[in-house]
Amino acid sequence: MKVIASLGLLILVASVFLGNPAFAELLDNIQISVSNFDGNSATVKITWNHDDQATNYKIGCVSCNPNTEKFTSSDSVTLNNVTPFPNSSNAMLYVITYDSENKIISAKQLIVNINQ
Amino acid sequence: MKPEIVQIHRKEYLREDGMLFVRTDGILETMVRAPFILAGLIVIALTIPLQTSFSSTRTLDLIIQSDGSTHVSSNIDVDSSYFELSLFGSSIDNFIAIGKNDSLLFGDIIDDKAIIDTLGSSSITVDYDIHNLISKEGRVWTFSFDSPSNYSLLMPENSVIVGMSVLPNNMKQIDEQIKLELFSGPTQIEYIFGIIPEPTTNQNEYTLDFMTTGLIFGLIVTASITAAILIKKKQSKSSQVYAAPSSKKQSEQESFDTYTIFNLRPEMREDDKEIVKFISKNGGQVFESDLRKKFLQPRTTMWRAVKRLERLGVVEIYKKDLLNMVKLRNDLEEEN
Numbered sequence: 001m002k003v004i005a006s007l008g009l010l011i012l013v014a015s016v017f018l019g020n021p022a023f024a025e026l027l028d029n030i031q032i033s034v035s036n037f038d039g040n041s042a043t044v045k046i047t048w049n050h051d052d053q054a055t056n057y058k059i060g061c062v063s064c065n066p067n068t069e070k071f072t073s074s075d076s077v078t079l080n081n082v083t084p085f086p087n088s089s090n091a092m093l094y095v096i097t098y099d100s101e102n103k104i105i106s107a108k109q110l111i112v113n114i115n116q
Numbered sequence: 117m118k119p120e121i122v123q124i125h126r127k128e129y130l131r132e133d134g135m136l137f138v139r140t141d142g143i144l145e146t147m148v149r150a151p152f153i154l155a156g157l158i159v160i161a162l163t164i165p166l167q168t169s170f171s172s173t174r175t176l177d178l179i180i181q182s183d184g185s186t187h188v189s190s191n192i193d194v195d196s197s198y199f200e201l202s203l204f205g206s207s208i209d210n211f212i213a214i215g216k217n218d219s220l221l222f223g224d225i226i227d228d229k230a231i232i233d234t235l236g237s238s239s240i241t242v243d244y245d246i247h248n249l250i251s252k253e254g255r256v257w258t259f260s261f262d263s264p265s266n267y268s269l270l271m272p273e274n275s276v277i278v279g280m281s282v283l284p285n286n287m288k289q290i291d292e293q294i295k296l297e298l299f300s301g302p303t304q305i306e307y308i309f310g311i312i313p314e315p316t317t318n319q320n321e322y323t324l325d326f327m328t329t330g331l332i333f334g335l336i337v338t339a340s341i342t343a344a345i346l347i348k349k350k351q352s353k354s355s356q357v358y359a360a361p362s363s364k365k366q367s368e369q370e371s372f373d374t375y376t377i378f379n380l381r382p383e384m385r386e387d388d389k390e391i392v393k394f395i396s397k398n399g400g401q402v403f404e405s406d407l408r409k410k411f412l413q414p415r416t417t418m419w420r421a422v423k424r425l426e427r428l429g430v431v432e433i434y435k436k437d438l439l440n441m442v443k444l445r446n447d448l449e450e451e452n
Binding site for chain 2 (some may be wrong): 060062063065067085086087088090092094096104106107108109111
């Protein structure tokens with residue numbers, strides 16, 4: 001009986017992971033695409049996995065001068081005129097998730113090679 | 117010629133109000149010399165720091181710790197035996213100065229200065245922890261530093277930089293940490309602690325990872341379901357195998373008990389045999405009241421029947437919860 005209960009629990013957990021993407025880890029799956037690179041700046045589109053806990057997202061560019069930031073409640077954002085660090089082709093971006101009380105849930109640093 | 121001693125009368129220099137007069141013959145000379153003496157003192161005061169400030173910073177490396185402190189490591193060229201080092205704050209811990217041949221140097225910290233006895237070393241290495249460079253508001257930490265020279269800054273693990281007042285000369289990613297090469301001058305960096313920095317990847321890699329993960333989970337679920345079905349089938353077979361002899365044995369035991377009783381007591385009345393069968397079917401013991409209900413007999417009639425069986429040694433009667441419990445005896449053969 002215990003074996004059956006354990007197996008049932010395992011199946012339940014597995015089905016939760018498989019069947020409901022909302023339970024995935026925050027910012028677990030981030031997709032980045034770079035376009036329109038003109039030798040100095042580029043357009044970067046960032047898409048991430050949806051999460052019911054997060055109600056708002058802040059996306060920023062640290063390597064841009066001055067630093068830029070955007071807010072969105074959707075699961076993707078497009079940043080224009082993203083510039084890399086001097087002497088480098090890497091741009092430093094970040095994504096922060098906020099809950100309904102505007103508290104930070106999680107954050108992730110993104111190092112993006114915009115010269116692709 | 118005898119020297120003549122003339123008595124000085126101090127009263128001659130005192131006026132009626134008691135004021136004291138002093139000779140002022142050298143006052144003019146003293147006033148002339150004073151500026152020169154003062155100038156000399158100023159020159160000496162200026163010369164002392166100059167003698168100890170002939171130094172240059174070769175390297176300056178800062179490491180931000182996750183607790184908000186900053187570790188400072190600096191290699192400095194010096195040319196005097198006592199070197200006064202300006203620290204980057206007054207809250208200092210774990211100060212260590214090392215000279216040539218890795219000799220530990222004595223350093224005396226006063227506020228934001230350290231007086232170091234270099235023991236003749238031309239180059240020293242200084243390490244210390246400082247708590248003045250980082251502040252925190254909410255979840256956002258702010259590193260503020262006005263550096264006298266170019267320096268490197270290693271960010272803490274799992275930190276996410278969300279703001280920089282100046283751009284670094286260079287940036288490297290070392291495992292889970294980011295190392296910045298920064299210029300001299302004021303710098304302000306804001307960061308929070310989040311998840312491990314994500315290296316540059318493309319969409320295909322993410323898709324592949326997701327598919328691989330899904331495949332692994334699918335296999336696990338399939339294996340689990342199969343195992344559950346197999347185990348369930350095995351358990352049901354086992355229970356059937358074990359249940360069958362049990363029920364058979366039980367029925368045999370029941371029939372054997374009544375059969376034995378009837379063989380051992382052939383004189384038993386037919387209506388009494390029915391009572392024995394009923395008791396046997398109910399686990400070997402029943403209340404007398406249940407027997408009355410079953411066989412619809414008056415109290416006295418049933419009581420006589422039970423007592424008849426008791427006299428035959430087939431049952432025993434005892435009280436349970438103030439009721440008469442009738443139980444088949446196990447030692448029937450022995451009495452016989």
